[in-house]
Amino acid sequence: xxxxxxxxxxxxxxxxxxxxxxxxxxxxxxxxxxxxxxxxxxxxxxxxxxxxxxxxxxxxxxxxxxxxxxxxxxxxxxxxxxxxxxxxxxxxxxxxxxxxxxxxxxxxxxxxxxxxxxxxxxxxxxxxxxxxxxxxxxxxxxxxxxxxxxxxxxxxxxxxxxxxxxxxxxxxxxxxxxxxxxxxxxxxxxxxxxxxxxxxxxxxxxxxxxxxxxxxxxxxxxxxxxxxxxxxxxxxxxxx
Numbered sequence: 001x002x003x004x005x006x007x008x009x010x011x012x013x014x015x016x017x018x019x020x021x022x023x024x025x026x027x028x029x030x031x032x033x034x035x036x037x038x039x040x041x042x043x044x045x046x047x048x049x050x051x052x053x054x055x056x057x058x059x060x061x062x063x064x065x066x067x068x069x070x071x072x073x074x075x076x077x078x079x080x081x082x083x084x085x086x087x088x089x090x091x092x093x094x095x096x097x098x099x100x101x102x103x104x105x106x107x108x109x110x111x112x113x114x115x116x117x118x119x120x121x122x123x124x125x126x127x128x129x130x131x132x133x134x135x136x137x138x139x140x141x142x143x144x145x146x147x148x149x150x151x152x153x154x155x156x157x158x159x160x161x162x163x164x165x166x167x168x169x170x171x172x173x174x175x176x177x178x179x180x181x182x183x184x185x186x187x188x189x190x191x192x193x194x195x196x197x198x199x200x201x202x203x204x205x206x207x208x209x210x211x212x213x214x215x216x217x218x219x220x221x222x223x224x225x226x227x228x229x230x231x232x233x234x235x236x237x238x239x240x
Contacts, residue, residue, distance in 0.1 A: 006217060006225040011049065014216065015123045018046075018159065019053045021214060021228055022138060027156050030062070030105040036146040036208055037161030038199045040168040040175065041192070042218045043142040047181040051140050060134045062105075066143025068116035071098045082189060084197030091118055092143075093152050101132075101173060102154040105139055144199070147208035160212035163219050165196045225229050 003043040007017070025031055033048075034197045035043045044065065051061045069094050070076060079086035100114040111133045133139075145151075147158055163171075176187045202208065209215055217225040 006215075006227045008223060008225040009088060011222060014226055015046075015049045015053050017226060017228065018050050018214065019057065022050075022054065022157060025157055030040060030107055030108060030133045030135065030139055031156045032102060032139045032154060033141065033157045033159065033161045034146040034151075034155040035140065035161065036144070037216075037218075038163060038165065038168050039195050040171040041161040041163040042159050042171075042221065046159075046216070046218070047140045047142040051146045054138055054140075060137040062115065062133055062137055062139045064099075064101060064115040064139065066092060066141070067120070068118055069093050069143075070118045070120070072118075072125070073217070074086060082193035084194055087194050088145065092145070094148075098151070098154060101139070101141075101210055102151075103159055105133055105137070106154060107190050111135070111137075117206035117229040136204070141146060145206075146211050147205045147227075148202065152206075152211060157214070158212045159214045159216060160209050161216045161218050162209065163217075165191075165199070167219055190218070 012111060019050045022031065022033060037043050047063065051063050054061050069092050071091065074090045077086060078090060094111050096117045100117060103109055104113045112130045113133060114128055116128055117125055146155070147160070169188060172191055173184050173187050213229055215227045
């Protein structure tokens with residue numbers, strides 16, 4: 001159902017609108033776009049769809065995800081596998097994310113970046129070779145907790161993907177069954193004890209939807225709704 005203040009349309013219309021929004025933002029460095037939202041909200045799919053459209057338009061796109069900025073499992077789960085506080089405070093290497101990716105692409109950066117500091121297969125820190133972004137590149141970065149206070153000023157455009165928590169559980173179970181990745185009971189416990197309470201903590205302390213430039217209601221995947229808001233700062237400000 002279309003919400004007050006939101007447009008509703010097809011996925012193609014959504015992605016086209018997001019591409020137009022990105023094109024309208026100017027900066028004196030590569031554009032850093034956050035695609036935030038709860039787990040299983042559809043952030044990665046949306047980022048990939050948007051990357052395909054931007055590349056077809058001739059834009060240089062850097063794709064990266066928070067999953068490649070995890071810390072090793074022993075640190076992630078030091079408060080317990082199902083700890084919501086551990087999920088929010090301990091799971092990600094935010095300092096490295098800023099150091100190797102967001103700051104090099106930001107104001108005064110040298111555009112030399114890395115898209116990963118963690119190797120999931122070996123559960124170890126990694127340091128892949130650096131690449132150099134073009135001055136007009138777009139970083140599309142998807143993940144959780146991207147609009148928390150430590151990161152919010154690193155983004156030039158902030159997109160928040162909203163989905164009811166119960167729907168994210170359903171999607172996670174379908175995804176887990178397809179990948180044979182854990183039992184339905186274990187997935188549900190992870191969501192109810194760790195991921196959803198961590199998101200509630202995030203919502204209460206950071207209020208991410210309030211700070212987003214674009215909010216996408218992604219409950220209906222084929223008929224999403226969205227709201228594009230005036231940015232908090234001037235799009236032409238070279239320090240954004």
